[in-house]
Amino acid sequence: MVILAIIIGCIVGALVGINLPTISYTYSGYLAIGIIAAIDSVFGGITASINGKFDLRVFVSGFFGNAILAMLLTLLGEKLNVDIYLAAIVVFVWRMFTNLAIIRRHYIDKLINKMENKKNENKKESVG
Amino acid sequence: MEKRNKIIFSIILGVVCFILTMVIFLQFKTISQTDIISIESMREEELKQELSTYKTKYDEVVTKLEENNKKILEYEKSLSSEEEATNLINKELEESNDLIGKNSVQGEGIIITLTDTKDSKITANDLLTLMNELKQAGAEAISINDQRIVYNTYIVDINYTYISVNGKRIVSPYVVKAIGNTTYLESALSQKQYGYIDKMLAAKKSVVLERQSLIDIANYTGDLSFEYVKEEK
Incomplete structure (x- = not known):
């Protein structure tokens, strides 16, 4: 059910996004930072669910909060003539890679455990 | 209660995915459609x-x-x-x-028409004399039956049957056009007794003189070039 909701959300979102009118190039920079923040939140959420610490409220607030905060920081940087969005991107992408590493290790461990279990079962059968 | 929580959870996750993909595709579209240049x-x-x-x-x-x-x-x-x-x-x-005489010219002048009569024919000498008289009277351009008189023009009788001017055969009536001061030209030709016209009339030849304020004289149509004459150095 959760997976179904995610798939439907993705497909409908893609269709709506394609059919929406384009936004000004000036604002697309802010949107890009927002997207990076949101994707970071998604990976963070996956990591949390792997660790069994997933909280919907934390996820949703992080998803929107980080995006909006990143956009605001970019705006502030624009006003101050400092490229704050670079720092935001560095942090988000760094966290993304960290989370990805955790996810990767988790699934690799799972796979290895599975294979070893199978081997052990096979051995038991052959012994038996 | 458990099921309701799950539905809410699913809906929220779906909405989050919807927003995320929507914004991502919107951005893709914007970037691909914007002309960067x-x-x-x-x-x-x-x-x-x-x-x-x-x-x-x-x-x-x-x-x-x-x-x-x-x-x-x-x-x-x-x-x-x-x-x-x-x-x-x-x-x-x-x-x-x-x-x-390579150009057609025009100006005031006189036209003399010489015609053969029963008693007497016009000869080349008549024309030559007329030409000389006209030149003496200050004629600047002369033509006989539209044959322009130039530096190498010759007027000769051929077998006393016709007259050749510039190698072209001409016959009566001979129309001589001359551009110049009409008064001088006319008075030079019409002197009493010794003038050209009187002489011709005495020889029973027909001469008609006409003053005109504008005469057209055609250009010389032949070739004007030297073969032996060279400029002195």
Whole structure:
């Protein structure tokens, strides 16, 4: 059910996004930072669910909060003539890679455990 | 309760996915549809750079333009002087052509018509005499039956049957056109007793003299060139 909701959300979102009118190039920079923040939140959420610490409220607030905060920081940087969005991107992408590493290790461990279990079962059968 | 929580959880996750993909695709579309090179979509720094390059280019073009304008001025100057020279030469050429009879000319003058009569025929000598008289009276251009009199014109009798002028056969009536001061020309020809007209009339030949304010005399149609004559060095 959760997976179904995610798939439907993705497909409908893609269709709506394609059919929406384009936004000004000036604002697309802010949107890009927002997207990076949101994707970071998604990976963070996956990591949390792997660790069994997933909280919907934390996820949703992080998803929107980080995006909006990143956009605001970019705006502030624009006003101050400092490229704050670079720092935001560095942090988000760094966290993304960290989370990805955790996810990767988790699934690799799972796979290895599975294979070893199978081997052990096979051995038991052959012994038996 | 457990199921309701799950539904809410699913819906929220679906909405989050919906928003995320929507924004991502919107961004894709924006980026792919925006012309990066167009000025409207450029960032300030890029615009500044472009502006400075354009300024440099503009300066270069302006310098080039000035150089080219100078060159054009020079060309125009030389062209005008050349044109003046050409005009002068053309004018001289025209004058020379007028003088030697290569151009059709017009002006005030007289027309003498000589006609054969029963008693007497017009001879080449009559025409030669007339030509001399006209020249003496200041005629500037003469033609006989539209044969222009030029420096090498000859007027001869051929077997006393017809007259050849410039190698062309002409017959009566002989229309002699002469451009010059009409008063001089007329008075020179019509002197009493010894004048050309009286002499001709005495020889029973028909002579008619006509004054005209505008006579057209055709150009010489033959070839005017020297084969043996060379300019003295």
